[in-house]
Amino acid sequence: MLLRSAIPATVRFADAPTSVALPPRQATPHILFGLNPIWVLTAMLAVTYAAIVWDQLNRAVIALLAAGLLVLFGALDQAEALKGIDWNTIGTLAGLMIMMSIVQRSGVFQYIAIRAVQIARAHPAVLLLLLQLVTCLISALLNNVATVLLMAPVTLAVTRELQIPPYPFLFAEVVASNIGGSATLIGDPPNIMIGSAAGLHFNAFFLNVGPAAAAVLVAQVLMTHLVWGRATRATVENRLRVMTMNAGAAIVDEPLLVQSAAALALVVGALIFEDKLYLEPATIAMGGAAVLMLLDNWRHHRHE
Secondary structure, eight states, X not given: OHHHHHSOTTOOOTTSOOOOOOOOOOOOOOOGGGOOHHHHHHHHHHHHHHHHHHTSSOHHHHHHHHHHHHHHHTSSOHHHHHHTOOHHHHHHHHHHHHHHHHHGGGTHHHHXXXXXXXHTTTOHHXXXXXXXXXXXXXXXHSOHHHXXXXXXXXXXHHHHHHTOXXXXXXXXXXXXXXXXXXXXXXXXXXXXXXXXXXXXXXXXXXXXXHHHHHHHHHHHHHXXXXXXXXXXXXXXXXXXXXXXOOSGGGOOOHHHHHHHHHHHHHHHHHHHTHHHHTOOHHHHHHHHHHHHHHHHHHHHHHTO
């Protein structure tokens, strides 16, 4: 008995029952027709990209249908499919897109573009510079794709009046929107996904990526000036015609502009201090969108 008690507890006797820790059993996906899951996923991805490139159907519908078929075929479990959704990213994008759709109704983006033209005195080289800076700034605060869609019509109208080719301006705006969108946490969907996965706050993301984006923007501005800006000319008559455009007429809803500016300022301010407020970007963006929708809806009901 004494000898047995002196033996360390970790030592097992040959006749003692042993317990072996087995690894957790992995769930085997039940693929229809016994197909290989890898081949099903690969084929579905190829078909999805082909349908997107075909560009005859809505891309969101294509992606949603492909995801549903993967679950239906058994290549992906429904619970795991739902785990793959980043709700913080979706909430942030949805909130910002709602705000963008309301803000643009005021005409503020058209006003900014026309004012940029007039500040540049309708000189093509200076106009090319200012439109890039404006597009970059708006894209850093809002969605970069929507920014281009709002800036493009005004750019086309101005270049038509100046009788100069619009391609350099549109090209520069597209690149500037991507640069501005890459500078902040909310400027581009991949940024939101990276920040959500890595736990980065708005300030941390901007301080690390912002300087690099600024350097790239400087290079972009210099390149567009050397390639197009210094060679583009507009006649005095065309420049005078553009200078007489009424920027104030672009503002079609001034109360909405005031409400939108206040809501956007609150959202950006909350994002800057999100670590101290203990809030996620999706909560801030959706909250701002809800407040702006409430104000807009209440104002319309008052006038009915």
